[in-house]
Amino acid sequence: MASASSALDIADLARLAGVSSRTIRYYGELGLIRPEARGAGGRRLYGPDALQRLRFISRLKNLGLTLEEIGQLNRAFDRGATPRMLEQLDRLLGQRLEEIAARIAELEKLAEELRSYRAHTRRKLSRTRSS
Known part of the structure; x- marks a missing residue:
């Protein structure tokens, strides 16, 4: 205490x-x-350890973990199961990386569609100005 x-x-x-x-x-x-x-x-x-824990929670939230997932890690940490905690963190981070990769792929697809639509819009604009 x-x-x-x-x-x-x-x-x-x-x-x-x-x-x-x-x-x-x-x-x-x-x-x-x-x-x-x-x-x-x-x-x-x-x-003083409460401040460290809050900072750890903040870092995990910034990595995209939910409060429920952070709670799982905290419980493992409280039990002193450091290897287990690291395995859980590795699994959760792996899942987040997969989700981020899928989101990046979706955003790249959207960006390509927007570029195509923009090019089409510019061609129409150019024809409108020429007339």
Whole structure:
């Protein structure tokens, strides 16, 4: 548990992590992050590892993982199953890469269709201006 001097309340943790207090509460509801203690008046107090966890969650979200998937990884991490956590992360990242590759292929197809339509539009415009 964090000592009283190193404990962060939810507002301080939110500021340091660059998220809202509501986000931290929501992540708490999902079991992604937990306070280490309760302070005066029931205030949530977090240790320094909470900041690392929030940053990790943010990185995983930026990679396209859902909060449910992040929760799976967190549970594996909490159990200390580092090899299992890495295997899960590898699987999830592989899935994301496949999804991104499919999206890129779709976007490239769309870009080609737009180029063709634009060329057609320019030809029509050129003929209209010539008349």
